[in-house]
Amino acid sequence: MRKIFTLIVSSLLLIGVSFVFLYIISSMYSPQADHVPLLNDKRVISPEVENYRPIIAKYAKANGIAQYTDLIMAIAMQESKGRALDVMQASESQGLPKDTITKPETSIRVGTQYFKKALRKADGDVSLAIQSYNFGLGFSDYVKTHGGKYTPQLAQQFSKEKAKELKWESYGDPDYVNHVMRYYTNEKQKREMAKKNN
Template sequence: MKKTQKIKHKKHPNSVHLTKKARLIKRRHQIRRQKQFLCFILFLIIILSLSFLILRPLRTSRQTHMINSACESYRSDVEQVAAKYDMSAYVDLILALMMQESSGQGTDVMQSSEGAYNTQYPQTPNGITDVDYSIACGIQELKYSMTKADVTGPNDIANIKLALQGYNFGADVYFNYLEKNGITSWSEESSKAFAEIASGETERSKEDPLYDTAGPWDYGDQYYPEHVLRYYHS
């Protein structure tokens, strides 16, 4: 029986070339897509990084936080005392200050026992044991500092910052320092510079929780205005 001979079809020389070319084109497309994907990822990272830098919580940004119910419960008391000292326009600022100082807890809600207007209780931390008296002393202390800072109204944030830092540092010594150095606006740098001098160049330990929250020098809160203003909705 005669065997059927299989016929072998030879590939056209160009077909091999075309196959290689197709693979090369496919590979180029893959590389291009990979590059496009990497570029997209890089672009996304840049956008997210920029968004983080712009929107992240900064000490110098005016983030808004709510005043808690404990402080709000003193609103009518603050309004009465504020009216007595011509500070009615600043009730919200006073409550914001109270929020920063005590969150409305304790008897010295304005932490004003160490201030000049406390003449009835020990001038030591939490020395005042009468809430109404603490509010009265705190409002007078704030008004004095606002007068030194030439605050023109509730929206004069630039000068309110100076007044708040004066409340925290002690108005007389702080404003004397500002005048002596020709400083007319609050900044973190000038606040730290004052605290460095006032502390006798005593640094806080980096393990001290106040190092990050209140500044590197062992005197007051060097970020105080921004800490108060985050609660202030003028």
């Protein structure tokens, strides 16, 4: 009887350890894992957005935010993947209907200027600036009156409150920071891997 009990406990322990091990492995190699860059090529900068690099770099430099060139490219990737004329979906930041801007360079110029405003309004808090690019600059004011620091929870809360206020089904993308940073981080890792392989 004691041997059977020991055998059952040992088996359950082995099964438990196996499940934990499998969970860790699947988390590491899941397509949803942000730290695994190349399992899904859609998560890196597309050739279409890469083609706009010189223009994005030009306007980032002109606005004194050249150090954010790669981040602005990640925003463009999240916004359009380079497949829309309004590359940075900047029309709405000007109070215009979606896709009013029909020249990619105009979109990049306007979008980069708007991101600079978002950075300034966010006092340099990059995550807050990124989320404000999606929600609008009023999100920075909201954060300042709700603890003063960006959190994903505040983004979710703001999105729900705005949707209710406007009687919309949803408002913006409360996970926008994660979506943009996924492209930014994976592209950076892709380049580092390419350097090592050369």
